Amino acid sequence: MNQRPALDLTGLPTFGHGPRSPTWWGTLGFMALEGMGFALAAGAYLYLVTLWPNWRLSAPQPNHWPGTIVTLLLIASLVPNHILNGYAKRCAMRSVRIGMVVMSLLGLAPLVVRWFEFPALNIYWDTNAYGSMLWVLLGLHTTHLITDVGDTIVLTVLMFTHHGYSGRRFGDVGDNVFYWDFVVLTWIPIYLLIYWLPRLG
Amino acid sequence: MSSADLTSERDLPPERETSVRGDIAPERDGPRDTGMDDASLHRWLARTWRTPPGIIGALSSVDHKVIARRYLITAFLFLCLGGLNAVAMRIQLSGPQRGLIGPDLYNQLFTMHGVTMMFLFAVPIVQATGIYLVPLMVGTRNIAFPRLNAFSYWVYLSGGLFAWVSFALAMAPDVGWFAYVPLSGPEYGPGKRADVWAQMITYTEVSSLAVAVATIVTVFKQRAPGMSLDKIPLYVWALLVTSFLVVFAMPAVMITSTFLILDRLVGTHIFNPAEGGDALLFQHLFWFFGHPEVYIIFLPATGMVSAIIPVFARRPAFGHLGLVLSLIAVGFLSFGLWVHHMFATGLPKLGASFFTASSMLIAIPNGVQIFCWLATLWDGRPVIRTPLLFVFGFFFTFVIGGLTGVMLASVPLDLQVHDTYFVVAHFHYVLIGGSVFPLLAAAYFWFPKITGRMMSERLGRWHFWLAMIGFNAAFFPMHIVGLWGMPRRVYTYPAELGWGNINLFISAGAVLFFLSFVLFAFNLVHGALRGTPAGDNPWDAGTLEWATSSPPPGYNFARIPIVTNVEPLWAERGALPVATGLRVDVRELLVSTVAEAHPDIREKSATPSIWPLLAAIAVGATFLYSIFTPWAIIWGAAPIAVTLVGWFWPKADPEDEE
């Protein structure tokens, strides 16, 4: 087919932050489907709650302290996370490096506390369906936590190499910030479901 | 809109805002396509975008066309395997009390048939068609996230092999394609068969989800300049809506299968009523996915029909906007309907009537689509070729399936024919009418784009009539035996019931239908090797995939086309407007804005890599091992992490990375 040039793309930039970049949309897509998974798992839990008038099935109450500490750590981490986002947008290498190290540590810290969260549920996964759902919800979130921290650490290392000096990498840092928000936000409802719902019954 | 002002109103931020302190390397520039003559442009792009030579090269390919071809062939092979299962079942059922296949094997046969058709054929083949066509139709050079796309194929392949190897070892699932608990639970499903089902489901969902995200982002961000929302081809719309259905429905089945394997493997009690769980929860979760699943299979098929009819009617689709809105409406409504699969479970009355009503509501947008297609044909000058014949076959079959569907949506009738052959007849009319016939139309239609050659028209007509006659002979009488009371999923029946003759007839029809696929396979191979060369646009179609040569080169388009109309090739008969200014020495593609498709960024697309394959192997091995021990997840995490880092880590040259 014959062609006639009608538009020149030469001046376009070679990377963009946030919604301008396809990776951001890909991250959003994965958040949507993982969020759907969270919602359905929570829905399944609530469905079982409505079936049984004495939910908790005579198991002891969970100890909420480790979970509460995790919650506070996660919420606190949102502040440096967003500061880091600003650095990434400005492609400021030194600050981004510091920010990434901080975020790696702030990712590891809740994982350490998470270790104590499982025994604090005061029930095993194979005791009854209540125990099963608690472990499933906590396990689901822990998987996300682990993978995102792993991701953050790899990206941190990358930013300390010469590969970091590229617009795309700063975009990756921005997307990492975005995903961490998701991991923190999904935790809040799960925290309430695991620790506070059983106290009602 | 004139193409010259596409970028004019944009406020582009300065290109490299903060390189003052050297925080990012200054962009290296390279040769561009501007002003380059066609021959050298082709040489440059061919080298930049080629799939590397050799076995390792082939396994590293990230070209969406290469991967789509693999997907298509693999899915077609699974169709043949699933069809062989069906024929085996029909031979066993062709007369009362035949001793060919015992109950145990029969259970594996229908389960593998259903699982293969739904998870290894129907969904993968519509997604594979999308992987091939969507990037071409929106005028871009590769799909978004090409490595993820490659990964999804390898995951799908390993999941399918896993299921079929287990079948060869007599370890195949035998609990039906929807594997209800308690039958599939730890108590009644000993051995590893239900675990195979559970993990295989998870595999195929991983792959579907990855493809869905890649498709959505391709449509959102990589459309050719000027392809605003109202100029997106209907087929692309259909795939976009389908991908959203995948994103919101598939997690439900992943949750179901994960809960099931947890119950089986580590002793959770999620579906166990004795310990506070619930068996019906399984059905809710499963059908929350399972009903949209039908539309995941059906919507792309309607997109194919919407692409094919205008070409053969020789006029643009009637009611473009109406068709788009119907697609979206069907997508939304499909989520409200899952409970109609559970009328026989004793749900409260009010709930049941609500779901009956909404099941009937979905007939409205489907009706709108059919009306628009008929109006297009009515108002055009239809040229009847094989693709259009199969579209007619789709109309006929799907309408019958739809009618029996409306019948089943009424609770009293559903209770009557529940789990009889009436249901088997209904869903084959819907699935084969609604998806296989459009797929066959699409195969004839787009074959020249994929291979550069035409399939035989004469064989195509033979194929069509053989398929129509065989199909209806096989499935229409099933309604009747169903009403007589013949249950599904039985390996035989006593002679006194008098079902022998009609079942013989059904089986003969099934064999005929199967043979029509043998003819089709012959036509495919014959066409690929000996068919007449097709040229770029053999049907004189209007959408962008026909603007490039057949088969398309690795880079799809030498220069990015500019879109001024839904059928740009019909609107721009003289010369297609194109954009220039992309680099030719690296894999640069154009990223555009979501609504208006204004040019926004020049971004690099991923280079070939073996890591997606290695990652899929690590994931596959982990899943396989996990049907034996939960520790597999712990041991598997390390190799998976290593392969993912390998995939993510840039190559030596920062210019050359993903």
Ligand code: HEM
């Ligand atoms: C040669 C063509 C085909 C024949 C002869 C055929 C035949 C059958 C028969 C006889 C059954 C019922 C088995 C039983 O209940 O005892 C069945 C079940 C089923 N078929 Fe087909 N079929 C064909 C093609 C397809 C296709 C193309 C699809 C999907 C796209 C499909 C999807 C299913 C499903 C989902 C089931 C239910 C399996 C279960 O009960 O677990 N079939 N088929």
Ligand SMILES: [Cu+2]
């Ligand atoms: Cu349904």
